[in-house]
Amino acid sequence: MDKDKVKYSPYTSPTGGWGSVNSLVKNSIGQRAIGTVPGLMKDHNKAGGYMCTSCAWAKPGKPHLAEFCENGAKATFWDLTAKRTTPEFFKQHTLTELLGWADYDLENEGRLTHPMRYDAASDTYVEVSWSDAFADIGRKLRSYEPETVVFYASGRASLETSYMYQLLARLYGNNNLPDSSNMCHETTSVALPQSIGTPVGTILLEDYQHTDCILSFGQNVGTNAPRLLHSLQEVRERGAPVIVFNPLKERGWQSFVNPQRPGQMITNKATDIATQYHQVSAGGDIAVMMGMAKCLFLWDDQAKANGGTRVLDVPFIEEHTHGFEAFEAQVRAAQWEEILAISGLEKTAIEAATQTYAQAKAVIAIYGMGLTQHRLGVSNVQMLVNLMLMRGNIGRQGAGICPVRGHSNVQGQRTVGIAEKTALVPLDRLAAQYGFEPPRNDGLNTVEACEAIIRGDVKAFVSLGGNFVRAIPERELMEEKWRGLDLSVQIATKLNRSHLIAAKTTYLLPTLVRSEIDEQASGPQIVSMEDSTTCIHASRGKYQPASPALLSEPRIVAEIAKTALDHNPNVPWEAWVENYARIRDAIEQTFPEQFSGYNARLDTPGGFPRPVPARHRQWETDTGKANFKLVKSLCASFAAGSGPDVLRLITLRSNDQFNTTVYGYDDRLRGIHNSRMIVMMNPGDRERAGIKKNGLARITTAVDDGIVRTLSGLEVIDYDIPAGSCAAYFPECNGLIPLWQYAEDSKTPAAKSVPVRVVPA
Template sequence: MTQRIRHTPYTQPTGGWGSVKSLVKHATRQQAVTAAPGLFRTHNKPGGYICTSCAWAKPGQPHAAEFCENGAKATFWDLTARRTTPEFFARHSLTELRSWSDYDLENEGRLTEPMRYDADRDQYIPVSWEEAFADIGAKLRARPPEEAVFYASGRASLEASYLWQLFARRLGTNNLPDSSNMCHETTSVALPQSLGTPVGTVLLEDFQQTDCILSFGQNVGTNAPRLLHTLQEVRERDVPVLVFNPLRERGWEAFVNPQRPAQMLSNRPTAIATGYWQPRAGGDIAVIAGLAKAVLDLDDAALREGGAGLLDRGFIEAHTSGFDAFERFIRTTSWEDITRESGLSRADLEAAAAVYARAKAVIAIYGMGLTQHRLGVDMVRMLVNLLLMRGHIGRPGAGICPIRGHSNVQGQRTVGISEKTALVPLDAMAERYEFEPPREDGLTTVDVCEALAQGKISAFVSLGGNFLRAVPDHTQVEQNWPRLDLSVQIATKLNRSHLIPAATTYLLPTLVRSEIDRQGGVPQIVTVEDSMTCVHASRGVHEPATESLLSEVRIVAELARATLDPNPKCPWEAWSLDYGLIRDEIAAIYPRDFFNFNTRMLQPGGFARHIAARSRIWETDSGKAMFSCPKQLNASFDQGDDPQVLRLITLRSNDQFNTTIYGMTDRLRGIEGSRRVVMIRQSDRERLGLVKGARVRLITVSEDGPDRRVEGLQLIDYDLPEGTIAGYYPECNPLIPLSHYAEQSKTPAAKSVPVRIEEDPS
């Protein structure tokens, strides 16, 4: 693919004909045109399969086409006609394949046979399923369980996830990191502290009743495009949508709905954001403090005029704790500090606060632009504070709404994939399965990377994902990977994590969710949870890529059978033949959420799990919703005292889902030809003495560890706040030190990495 970079600002709306053309291109490129009609019939529809892309809610009465551009790309990518066969591996050594791009590796197509790495040949060679399971089981049994890591990406079903965590705990470890550790772990820490729930409080129906939406650090056009349908309906009720995001993203500005023929013909877009402000990276605590300060000023003015005030004092008194300390913090924080750290003016913040203060039901949505900072937990809790001030939790049309990325990443936590033992009903598992699960907390993703460097883990078993590309500091982590005795990768396509071998390495190919999963000749149903805690049934409708593929559930069950001593309370084979039996187990361990699981899963739109905060029941230590005060206004590792240091935001392109790269076109940002770019404000570029289009390197500013740099990047002028730059994930991951993570949650701080820019003469 061409490496010549072109940048032309994109002026067309999100969706529209640009989206249609993209779908045609990707369906053709993957030779998956025959899969396109099924998108309309079965994609995110009752009786069909649930998309493996984003986790946005699936309505009970779906649209004619309940898919977005990114979801369709993911489906074409899964259902490609391309195949990565044993013959491919016979032609290519791993040394050679390591020189390939991420795109080229996955673009070879679906894996077809189980493979084992042969060090003498430096190649993968075919192996039978039986031999692979037996050898993996023997090697897992032969080492201390605390040295084994069971990683999970966000794609696996509830059924596979439940067996995965049970397998790990029966072996004797709580080392169950997952992709949540790298994105929304901050949410899982902050929301329980504030509200007593690790998930959002909003249901899809709340968007029909809201009269104001706030959005922080979320790019709707790339990360949750189906949300645009909901936002379009909201805007048609003249509901204000206030957006705070460092980059101006096209999805928030203009949307043409491909399902509306009249709008497609006219190409007259719906304007989504009614107010758009661009805070500096790491400045959102200051932004929210400014909004809160302006609300207090409006409340003071209303009280002086004899009114009732703008705060919901009845709610604050009856349902919250800590307001007095929070109020003191806001009142004693100066506007000078707020404007300096936020990068926004007092007038802008007061204008946004006036809109918020008039609303009676407010939804606040946010993404990783809040969670991936040093003080990410404080950021999320500050947003909750703002809602609590006016009682916008537990009210129809109001609440907090984190936008999750991967399709079932939230659901995996629901059924036990967590390194935190306090989140898992271990006593119930111990009683039901008659074993003593380990009681000490396991390793997070960052912990795993650190333990690997220290030689404290020897086995890594991965249920999907591309761990070595997703983690921070991945150049350093890759160098330590060969110290492992065992690496097992359950996957659908070849990726970078498969090319760094351990002493023993297996590659186990699996079905994708849109394929029919037959066990004993009977098609099985799996389930997933969306970001609004609704659980949906999913039925594959396409024939498997090859007959040799096994489902994730079957692979996990067979690994458990090969590794663990027999236990009649854990009938792994029976579970692998009838997934309804697994759902019975989930219901037994989690009865409040999953009673009558096998019946309720068929409900159109899914069934919502019980979230006490929706009813203003606060499962916190105090029994109340908790206000909190942030540590400081600046959430970044950069203290802002050196003008030569910039704050780097890592982000995804329009042609990408997590570490999967579909192509080299970031259409919505107008960038084409390469991903090796740095977006920079023109005035910053000129201040630093750099010319437009220059080749540069980024160097991390950190006292921790080795010299971290990424070279061969090209500068692109872009609309960004002063002192903020942006580059693509995962290419910029080597710049993020393992030690740079969110306090309390250990989520990598990928949204304000302190860096310097130098010209790169090479």
């Protein structure tokens, strides 16, 4: 829990540098993991070593001396901590008591060491043998109708485990395979295929060496993908501009001292990253991009009239795109008054950004959940693609679209079949390969799984990692309904809140982390994962497991399958676990276009890229071309007119956090210390709300659906944020997000613009 009153002082030091080094020293000592530092230097994100369990950013073929960032090192210390959560711990603490603990305190107890089963009589977890756990789980799964069981996956499981897991679900009889992508980048997976025929980005890491301009929307590089700062620093040193659109001014986009460069560390002379920084209002990105498109059309008109060089890439548009005329009509009809009101920017700012963009020959567009987690998130992403298509900035060297994914293999899980949508999975190939008839109906995504749990339609929930109950919207109602589940199976490394919301039968199944040696019958095993640029990397554990009782994720999935399913001679669960190379052979057989030569290419420096047709201007869309898509509105957020006192709440992560994992109470890069119970407000909004400076506030969701959603006791910080927007931490604020507040078409929770009222506490 919070130890002291919140302290706030704007952080003026660079990202990286000594602040990052000091944070790593603090965290390594706190987890009693300082002995892992030499391994970080030698093995982290390097060929022959292990891949980071934190973010999914690309790993270079020629790695830096230390190929890790502050958050990646924290994740490793967190995984390799000397602390242990043993059966003795659970004897001493009831679940009722533990529910009062903060997220940080729960995980800070250390690694789970033994399989546990919830005992309702004592309200504690008690130790259980692996064989008894698997037998009971299998027996119960056999008793349910297949459609009443959900198989959830977080983004850290390997490609090998993920493939086995999706096969388990389909052999069981459903496609109920929601995953953490549903909560963050499902919008990308819906928007990009319609626009350019691929659900993933088009750039490779090497494109950063050839780009001459970066556009970024809704992405906090300093916290979410710090290793990207190396490429951005090199871009800036070549003189290429970096234009950033984000409501908050994040230090990662402003200033960076590279810990890999002794000269910079000695002098503390930072590299300025953003050459332009525009603080767009929450939900105002479509309006910004519409304004930029209007400028391009105007300047192209002028060039055409004067006989000058065209601003638009007319040959590309004519040969490679569809829908340009309708898009042009929509842009020309848009009114500047509305654009400026919704974006929160001055026209001169939009013109300055557009001029820089128009002068660049090869542009990379980076974006994150600041685009995807809005009501019109799909339009957000597609409008950015439209902007890139206008100047031919997709499908050539140094140019392309770059969604920055979160978890280290969340993109890869979808590649090998973790998908509730049957159109994304080669079911006929699976049927032939394994001799069964896969279910053909779409399964449940994350929001739909929550809706089904609330209705009482779900009997069992199997979770391959993650902290599902803490990560989802509508937390209070979901926790209440979760207790009505008959079975909850939690495959995990540490204790979290989802484990404390007990179903009638709940199991905790502890597993290895990626950096630990995974010893099977054929020897130490290799796993693999996919990064944000579609490159596949091998990972070899280097550390002894936290407990001899731990099992690997493939072993746990296989044992559940063997007890829950009838024997299928075509599915060699045991042989797969003996040697994971056999799983990769099976993956290649199912996805030959994506994984040709899988085992042979596993140690390719920098990983081997999956084919992405749009990289080569091959458009696998309904028209056979890249599609200009019309947007539904200039505002990606909820409709205006909700009242002058209604703000748009942006939920965000701190510097001491990765997704729901909280490493501490300091958000160093924002200058906030000792507490996560804060709300950042524009001073004018705070004064209008009648809240004293540094006073306490209560946030209430401003919707009328019969449910009261409120959070009290937050200290208000005057912050540099656009009027009408406020910000507070995820997952603490998840209870404020209605389950039905999601992106149209993708059902990604719209957590970046929640309608709220902030009043004195």
